[in-house]
Structure formats: C-alpha cells, structure tokens
Amino acid sequence: MSNPLLIFWRQLFGRDDQTPLDIKRVPRITSGAQASATIFLIMRRMRAPLITLIVIFALSVLGLTLIPGQDAAGQPYRMGFFDAFYFMSFTATTIGFGELPFAFTTAQRLWVTFTIYLTVIGWAYAIGSLLTLLQDRAFREALALQRFTRKVARLREPFLLMAGFGRTGELLGRPFDELGQQLVVIDESAERIDALDLASYHADVPGLVGDAGNPYHLGVAGLDHPDCAGVLALTDDDEANLSVTMAAALLRPDVQVIARTVSPAIADRMHAFGTPTVINPFDRFGDLLRLGLRAPASFQLMTWLESGLGAALPSRGRPPRDGRWVLCGYGRFGQHLAADLRTEGLEVTVVEPEDAVGAAGKEPWMVVGDASEPGVMARADLPSAVGFVAGTSNDTTNLSLVAAARRTNPELFVVARQNRQANAPLFGAMHIDAMFVPAEVVAHEVYAQVSTPMLWRFLQEMPAKGDEWAAQLVDRLTGRCGRHLQAMWKVRFIRSDAPALMAWLAAGDARLGDVMRSPEDRDRYLRVVPLLVRRGEDYVLTPDDDFILAEGDEMLLAGRPADRRALDTTMIVDSASEYVLFDRNVPSSWIWRRLARKPLTLSR
Amino acid sequence: MNLEKVVFGFFVLLAAALNFGFFIGDISDPALHNVYELFAALVVSLIATVLKFGDRTQLGAVHLATSLVADLQLLSAGFVWVYASQVAETGLTAQSTATIVSLSGGALLANLVSVVLLVTETVSFHRG
Numbered sequence: 202m203s204n205p206l207l208i209f210w211r212q213l214f215g216r217d218d219q220t221p222l223d224i225k226r227v228p229r230i231t232s233g234a235q236a237s238a239t240i241f242l243i244m245r246r247m248r249a250p251l252i253t254l255i256v257i258f259a260l261s262v263l264g265l266t267l268i269p270g271q272d273a274a275g276q277p278y279r280m281g282f283f284d285a286f287y288f289m290s291f292t293a294t295t296i297g298f299g300e301l302p303f304a305f306t307t308a309q310r311l312w313v314t315f316t317i318y319l320t321v322i323g324w325a326y327a328i329g330s331l332l333t334l335l336q337d338r339a340f341r342e343a344l345a346l347q348r349f350t351r352k353v354a355r356l357r358e359p360f361l362l363m364a365g366f367g368r369t370g371e372l373l374g375r376p377f378d379e380l381g382q383q384l385v386v387i388d389e390s391a392e393r394i395d396a397l398d399l400a401s402y403h404a405d406v407p408g409l410v411g412d413a414g415n416p417y418h419l420g421v422a423g424l425d426h427p428d429c430a431g432v433l434a435l436t437d438d439d440e441a442n443l444s445v446t447m448a449a450a451l452l453r454p455d456v457q458v459i460a461r462t463v464s465p466a467i468a469d470r471m472h473a474f475g476t477p478t479v480i481n482p483f484d485r486f487g488d489l490l491r492l493g494l495r496a497p498a499s500f501q502l503m504t505w506l507e508s509g510l511g512a513a514l515p516s517r518g519r520p521p522r523d524g525r526w527v528l529c530g531y532g533r534f535g536q537h538l539a540a541d542l543r544t545e546g547l548e549v550t551v552v553e554p555e556d557a558v559g560a561a562g563k564e565p566w567m568v569v570g571d572a573s574e575p576g577v578m579a580r581a582d583l584p585s586a587v588g589f590v591a592g593t594s595n596d597t598t599n600l601s602l603v604a605a606a607r608r609t610n611p612e613l614f615v616v617a618r619q620n621r622q623a624n625a626p627l628f629g630a631m632h633i634d635a636m637f638v639p640a641e642v643v644a645h646e647v648y649a650q651v652s653t654p655m656l657w658r659f660l661q662e663m664p665a666k667g668d669e670w671a672a673q674l675v676d677r678l679t680g681r682c683g684r685h686l687q688a689m690w691k692v693r694f695i696r697s698d699a700p701a702l703m704a705w706l707a708a709g710d711a712r713l714g715d716v717m718r719s720p721e722d723r724d725r726y727l728r729v730v731p732l733l734v735r736r737g738e739d740y741v742l743t744p745d746d747d748f749i750l751a752e753g754d755e756m757l758l759a760g761r762p763a764d765r766r767a768l769d770t771t772m773i774v775d776s777a778s779e780y781v782l783f784d785r786n787v788p789s790s791w792i793w794r795r796l797a798r799k800p801l802t803l804s805r
Numbered sequence: 806m807n808l809e810k811v812v813f814g815f816f817v818l819l820a821a822a823l824n825f826g827f828f829i830g831d832i833s834d835p836a837l838h839n840v841y842e843l844f845a846a847l848v849v850s851l852i853a854t855v856l857k858f859g860d861r862t863q864l865g866a867v868h869l870a871t872s873l874v875a876d877l878q879l880l881s882a883g884f885v886w887v888y889a890s891q892v893a894e895t896g897l898t899a900q901s902t903a904t905i906v907s908l909s910g911g912a913l914l915a916n917l918v919s920v921v922l923l924v925t926e927t928v929s930f931h932r933g
Binding site: 238241242243244245246247248251252255256259262263266281282283284 | 840841844848851852855856858859860861883886887890891
C-alpha cells in the first residue's frame with residue numbers, strides 16, 4: 202500500500218478496480234507478525250554475547266598491531282591488521298597454527314596470553330548463549346508454531362479442523378485418513394500431539410499444542426483458510442467446545458460445525474450460534490438403545506455402517522422387549538437413559554447413593570444406597586428384572602456392579618458404561634451385551650455425518666424401514682461383501698462421471714441390475730450393494746435390480762475396491778459399457794469402430 | 806533518560822564520526838587515511854549493527870538495513886586494503902587508496918542515513 206505508484210493508480214481508477222472474480226471473503230484472524238515475535242526476542246537476547254565477542258576481537262587485534270615485534274632477521278616489525286586478525290581467528294577458535302608470520306617477542310606473548318583467555322571466555326559465552334536459546338522452550342514453541350502455520354497455509358485441499366484430539370479424535374483419525382480426508386488438529390496437551398505424530402497416518406496431519414478455545418489458535422489452525430471444510434469441537438471440556446462453536450459460527454458462518462457436549466444447557470447455547478450439529482453421547486446412546494430394543498437388526502446395521510472401513514459385523518443382541526430394568530448411577534447419563542427406557546414403556550428401578558439423590562428425590566422407583574452393598578442390591582430385586590445398567594462414571598464400580606448383578610441373575614441383559622480406554626479389555630472379558638463408550642458413540646456419529654453425506658441420510662431414513670428389512674440388508678451385505686465393512690462410495694450418473702452411460706440412461710429403461718455386471722464377464726454380477734439413490738430431493742433406500750436409473754441420479758454403494766473399479770470402467774469406457782449392457786464387443790477406439798463399421802448401440 | 810537510548814545513539818553517531826574521519830581528505834593520498842581509523846569504524850559499525858537486532862518496528866528494520874550496508878562497504882574497504890598492502894606487488898597505490906576511501910564514502914552515506922533516522926526518531930518522539 203505504501204507504494205506511491207499503487208496509491209496513484211488507486212486515486213485514478215479507485216472505483217473501477219472491483220474484480221469480477223468471486224473470491225471467498227474470509228476474515229483474517231492471524232498475521233505473521235505474532236508468530237515471529239519470539240524470533241525477535243531471541244535476536245535481542247543475542248545482542249550482549251555478540252557485542253562482547255566483537256569487542257574482545259577488536260581489542261585483541263588492535264593490541265597485536267600496536268605491540269612492536271621482530272622479523273626473522275631481528276629487524277623491528279609490526280603486524281598488519283590482516284595478520285593480527287588471522288592470528289586471533291585461529292587462536293580464539295582454539296585451532297592454534299602457531300606464531301605467524303614470525304616468532305613473537307616477549308611483549309607480544311604477554312599480550313597474546315592475555316587475549317587467549319579473553320577470547321575463550323568470549324566464545325564460550327556466545328556459543329553458550331546460542332545453545333541455551335536453541336534449547337529454550339519458548340523458542341522451540343515459536344519454531345513449532347511457525348512450521349505449523351506454514352503447513353496449514355500450504356494446504357490446498359478441503360480439510361477438517363479438529364479441536365481436541367482425545368480418544369474420539371484417535372478413533373476418527375484413522376478412518377478419515379483412509380478416506381483421504383485431510384485433518385488439522387489442535388489439542389491442549391503436548392502428549393496428544395505427539396501421539397498424532399506416532400499414529401503414522403498416510404497424510405501429514407499438522408498438529409498444534411494450544412488452547413482450542415482461543416480464536417487466535419483456531420485461526421492459526423486454518424479457521425480462516427478458504428479450504429476449511431468443517432470444524433469438529435471434540436474436546437472433553439464443554440466450555441471449550443462452546444467457544445470453538447462460537448468462534449467458528451462468528452468467523453466462518455459458511456463451514457459445517459459439529460460439537461460434542463454432555464450438557465443440554467451447553468447444547469442450547471451452542472444452538473444460539475448458527476446451525477451447529479450438536480452430539481450428546483448420553484442422549485445418542487439412549488436413542489440407539491431404544492432402537493436396539495425395538496429393532497435389533499436395525500441397530501446392528503446402524504452401528505456397523507457407522508463403524509467405518511473394515512469394521513467387523515457386530516453381533517445382534519436380543520434385548521428384552523418388556524420387563525423391569527435396574528439402573529445404577531443416576532447422573533446425567535442415568536437420567537437420559539431412564540427417560541429413554543420409560544419412553545419405550547419399560548419400568549425402571551434406579552439405585553443411587555443418598556448424598557447424590559438429596560432429600561427431594563425419593564421416588565417409589567428409587568432405591569437409595571450404595572449399589573455395591575449387598576443389602577441395597579437386594580432391595581432392587583434383581584432376580585425379577587430383565588435388564589441391568591451399570592452407568593456410573595467409575596469403571597471399577599461398573600465392573601463390580603456387573604459381576605454382582607450377573608451372580609444374582611445370570612439372565613440379565615447388561616448395559617455397561619466404559620469411561621477409560623485402558624479398561625476396554627476388562628469390559629471385553631465380561632461379554633457385556635451393550636457397551637456404552639462415549640468416545641466411540643461420538644466418533645461414529647461424526648464419521649457418519651462427515652464422511653459421506655449420503656450415508657448420513659441413509660442412516661436417518663433407515664430405522665423407518667423396520668427390523669425385517671434391516672435383517673435382509675445385513676444378510677445381503679455379508680453375502681456380497683463379507684463380514685467386514687467394505688468401502689462406501691458415491692457415484693453420480695452425470696455426463697462428467699458416467700459418459701459411457703448417458704445414451705442408455707436417456708433411453709428410459711435403464712435397469713440398475715443391468716449395469717451391475719463385470720466388464721470382464723457380464724454373466725458375473727458385481728458384488729456391490731446399492732444402498733441409496735438420490736433423485737433431486739427424493740431418496741430411495743436399497744433400490745433393487747429393477748430400479749430404473751435416470752440422468753442426474755446419485756447412488757451410494759458398498760463393495761470391494763475391485764468392484765468399484767469395475768463399475769467405474771463401465772461408466773467411463775464405451776466399449777465396456779457396450780459389452781456390459783448389450784453384450785456387444787465394439788472396438789474401443791473411434792477409428793477402429795469406423796473401420797469395423799460397428800457403431801455404438803445407442804449412438805448419440 | 807533511557808540508558809539503552811544513550812548507548813544506541815552513542816554507537817550510531819560514533820560509527821558515522823569515525824567513518825567521516827577516515828573518509829575526509831584527498832581521496833588518493835594514503836598518508837591522509839589512517840588504517841586504524843578504518844578498523845575502528847568497522848568495529849563500531851559492527852557493534853551498532855548488533856545493537857539494532859530484534860527491533861520489530863518499521864524504523865528499526867530500516868536502521869538495521871542501513872547498518873548492514875555500512876558493514877558491507879567497510880568490510881569491502883578492509884578487504885581491498887589487505888589485498889593492496891599485502892597481496893598486490895605494487896603495494897598501497899594512489900588508485901587502491903582511492904578505492905578504499907570511496908568504499909568508505911559509501912558506508913558514510915549509509916551511516917548518515919542512520920543518523921538522520923536517529924534524529925527523526927528523536928524529534929518525532931512525544932511523551933504522552
């Protein structure tokens with residue numbers, strides 16, 4: 202701006218310089234100056250050692266040039282500046298070539314003895330200061346911040362900004378990396394960021410140690426980057442998540458925000474800012490459990506599809522449809538779950554210690570006391586119950602509660618809450634019927650929402666289809682793709698993605714089953730399962746082979762990578778689509794087609 | 806009174822003064838240009854440069870730039886002197902003296918800019 206030519210130009214043509222280009226206006230939060238502040242501080246701190254060194258050198262050199270010496274013949278001789286500087290350079294750095302150019306006189310040696318000690322101190326001071334500065338924590342952090350800022354600024358693909366890299370972040374990092382989704386991570390703890398480096402993802406995931414609630418850190422992490430596609434607020438601190446949501450909504454209203462919280466009050470405050478997707482793991486697990494009670498197969502399918510690439514098919518639980526449940530731990534999770542179970546028309550008995558309930562909360566369905574005491578448990582009457590929930594925030598308590606409950610009534614359907622990842626093997630050994638791991642619930646939900654928007658739509662529509670339908674779909678998926686979840690991807694039947702199918706689609710009788718054949722052998726059907734077709738605003742779940750496709754349709758498929766490539770070939774290569782659709786072999790090149798006089802069946 | 810400012814001003818002015826002292830006189834007469842003065846000018850100029858490290862203001866950046874220019878000029882002058890007096894067969898001729906002095910003249914210009922900046926900074930300083 203300070204360029205006078207530019208100012209002149211603006212004065213002349215100021216009104217006309219609005220460029221027609223549609224540049225995304227993104228507010229700038231950061232400036233390079235802040236990151237380099239520490240570098241300036243380091244330079245300031247190097248002043249004293251450097252000046253000491255210069256003064257010592259100058260003094261020594263000057264002394265050498267002034268003190269009279271003798272040449273080889275005994276004639277008076279004075280060292281020039283160059284010789285003196287040369288001598289001091291190799292003496293001060295302890296290299297020591299000897300007395301040059303002639304042997305010194307006693308007066309010179311006296312001076313040199315003095316300067317040797319002086320220069321050694323000078324060097325030691327300067328090098329010592331430099332090494333101390335390099336070890337300095339603030340300096341290293343400044344360097345790390347600069348490197349991080351540069352990495353983020355260089356990103357040229359859509360990325361997700363993940364605030365908080367706890368257990369949820371770890372669970373999400375792997376599947377997103379498999380999908381090729383770039384991430385940028387902020388976490389308060391340096392250990393978590395180190396864990397990110399050790400996770401050895403395919404992509405280079407920039408990680409910053411910093412407070413996610415600080416808008417400046419969010420800015421450095423790319424909130425103001427044009428390619429920022431979404432913000433995930435996944436710290437275990439509700440306040441921090443709220444500040445991330447606020448910052449994202451105020452500074453980048455155009456990006457998708459997904460926030461985790463366990464408090465309905467915080468969720469309300471989040472909703473006050475823009476339209477974030479708020480995930481409450483307690484609430485969400487309650488909904489899932491209700492679905493599981495009503496439709497075990499739907500529940501199985503949903504948890505499987507949410508688990509990401511390569512997940513094994515979870516077993517289908519057989520939760521009791523009616524009867525009484527006993528719930529230990531009436532905190533936020535317990536209250537949510539009790540409400541959900543009652544909505545399903547089930548009776549719930551709550552066991553909760555005295556001090557947590559208070560005097561007011563003594564309802565007839567509540568047993569007051571410590572659940573680990575046998576007398577209290579007996580009052581809850583476990584033998585007549587059908588389900589048991591160990592939902593306290595302490596894993597050891599939950600494990601012992603489950604063991605005690607099973608001893609009383611081995612038939613119980615047991616739900617247990619796992620708070621710490623380290624305890625996962627213990628819960629695994631207990632063979633719990635339904636595990637509640639908050640981090641996993643959040644991770645699955647975020648994955649389903651962000652990875653493929655069509656999958657999210659599918660999961661929304663799916664429960665309405667009923668249990669029978671879900672069971673069939675699980676059978677189809679396992680039959681065609683195996684018991685481990687295969688990739689899910691989207692194809693679009695538009696000219697740029699499926700040029701070889703355009704004429705066929707336009708003809709109006711494009712059966713879905715016809716295109717799902719192998720381009721190598723059309724008698725073999727591709728082992729893929731179409732999950733969802735979107736046409737405008739309409740969605741069709743699991744279209745069958747007789748479904749008629751039209752131009753502009755989008756389809757979500759699950760299947761193996763080889764079959765995905767096969768379908769891509771059919772969609773793009775004319776000769777492949779001719780063979781797959783009409784069983785005709787036509788040459789692949791236009792010239793050979795002309796020479797062989799074999800035009801395409803539906804020439805366009 | 807700020808001691809840092811005193812030291813800073815002292816070195817900037819001293820660098821300019823020494824440089825001027827070396828520069829003044831017939832450009833090609835070696836007898837009028839003392840090599841010790843050149844050495845002193847170089848050392849003081851280097852110290853002034855280090856003093857200007859780490860100033861984040863725009864003025865500080867220009868200060869540092871002028872000092873770097875002066876250092877470069879004086880180092881070149883010193884190098885020419887070493888070459889002329891010790892390496893070249895002819896010794897310190899009028900021509901090489903002229904080269905040394907004109908290089909120090911360039912450094913003097915940079916040092917003068919430095920002084921002007923210093924004065925500007927002082928004059929434009931308002932308390933409160």
